[in-house]
Amino acid sequence: MDFVALDFETANFKRNSACSIALTVVRNDRIVDEFYSLINPQVPFNQRNIQIHGIRPEDVSNAPTFLELWPHLSPLFAPNKLIVAHNATFDCSVLKNTLAYYDIANPQFLVLDTLRTSRSYFKNFENYKLNTVCEQLEIQLQNHHNALDDSLACANILLYQLREFGLNDISRFIKSI
Template sequence: MKSFVAFDFETANYSRHSICAAGFVFVEEGVIVDQVYSLINPEEEFYSMNISVHGIRPRDVQDAPLFPEFYETIKDKIEGKTLVAHNLPFDGYALKDNLSRYGVPSVSNNLLCSLQLAKKVLPKQSRYSLDTLSRQFSILLDHHHHALADAEACAKIFLHLTKEYEISSFEELYEKTSIYHGQIHQFDYRSSLVKPKKSNKRTRVKAD
């Protein structure tokens, strides 16, 4: 749990495959060792609502790489690593949908969600947004909705939670939270999920 890659995407519109920016933060043994940020040409229309959130406009991405070109530059760096997003149901499927859109096979990665983890270990809170948790844990997040800044905040939140609740492996994660990691490989995708533990109790059959 101390070595993983946190990632975040921004989109041009409401479609998950309209990625216009990507941020990846590489963590080794609890230390951020590398970062990758890129604008991406989504080949999609930009909605004003999305622009108001992240500030990226069509002119900003007109010379940016398409998603397959960007993925080619990072796939060797992320292969075999655990990918962590804050709200995996969005960012994970954005990754899956873009790979599917362009027919690009994924490298193999396990997948986890820092938002899902926060909800399990801090069940009494009313909000679990990236900015809320960053303030709560004194994590600097000056540029919320910038893909790299959000990925870095995600990485630090995940590190804080796994350290605070002494979660050091997938096995401990499952035992303490019932969270089962997701996975992406080739064209297969499964998001992380809360998976009830199997009961060891045997059902007693009443004799007639």
């Protein structure tokens, strides 16, 4: 299966405040590439968000804006391309709102949420937070809330689920947005 696992961190509670992005590229069920960048969100940071991910305004002062990054990332968000995220509602909302902030058209692509698949497949977990699912499945997650580590963990969750449940069953979770 081919897909791209996506994770954002945000500067504040607004969904247009992406301050880091990571993409883990999977082809033929193998991780083949990773991308990580800090993003200058051009909006104020909230202390609570800083506590969660550790990214501070000074860390992103010289980082590219999302507008500068998008031309390099947009080919991954094309029709029939599958984007995977753990809590895809959040990450897709960050993408949509950040694109709107810069007046960029929202692309059409396929999405799969490993939060939803985990809730469906693993009924006995205490909760379905990324770190809990990783712990239960013995998937390495070094730095939770580091976008690259989170996207890599998400990719590994789906790869685990593909091995255990097969593509035919997993495909029922894929939606077009």
